[in-house]
Amino acid sequence: MKDLFSTGSQLYQQARPSYPVAIVKELLKHVAETTLAWDCGAGSGQFTQLLAPYFDHVVATDLSLQQVQQAPPLENVSYQVQAAEKTSFIPHSFDLITVAQAIHWFDFDKFYAEVKRCLKPDGLFAVVGYGLIEIETPELNQLVQQLYYETLKGHWDAERSYIDECYQSIPFPFNEIPTADYQMQYAWSGEQLLNYLDTWSALKHYRQQHVTDAFAEIRAYLAAHHDLIELHFPILLRLGKLH
Helix, strand or coil, X not given: CCCCCCCCHHHHHHHCCCCCHHHHHHHHCCCCCCCEEEEECCCCCHHHHHHHHHCCEXXXXXXXXXXXXXXXXXXXXXXXXXXXCXXXXXXXXXXXXXXXXXXXXXXHHHXXXXXXXXXXXXXXXXXXXXXXXXXXXXXXXXXXXXHHHHHCCCCCCHHHHHHHCXXXXXXXXXXXXXXXXXXXXXXXXXXXXXXXXXXXXXXXXXXXXXXXXXXXXXXXXXXXXXXXXXXXXEEEEEEEECC
């Protein structure tokens, strides 16, 4: 698994969008018990926090100590620094295993072997994520699209393509469960938008090679427009049971 998010972990925790509780409710429809869940690649605990109220205990793991240190302390959550592909967990111990906006960084074969080792026979495996931000104002949306597809072209890690393909191109060796479509909807300030864009992994690569401001046109637009920005993210969701 790659670790691209240890630097800037505090901004990541503050600026990344949160999933709606409706996603957890969807998972709970397919979970036989709610004793123990594992949220892997948990980062600073965005998705872990949503799981915690519904499970007796949640284990959240991430490769990055810096990310884990930004996670909020919760009474029934254990944060651990472990690689998702090789853990210390006992076999068949989890009712639910989730990975939110991280599976594209994993070694699929090794990770899926670990999922199958750790998941209870009737447990649920859930891949969660979100696609490219979509802004209701066409002019600003075009500027963000230009940033993503043109300015940062060649600076995205190859794994990002799995998100562009809505996680439909990842291997998924499970009995898949159909789900409804979901979105995350927000009204953000310009500062919130810039903070979110600043967490993009491609920005790190871009800034190593350029001194120009990748956000220049977006900043100019935001300086002239002070209304809240209506936007949404399409949610990517794949659920599966063991064969």
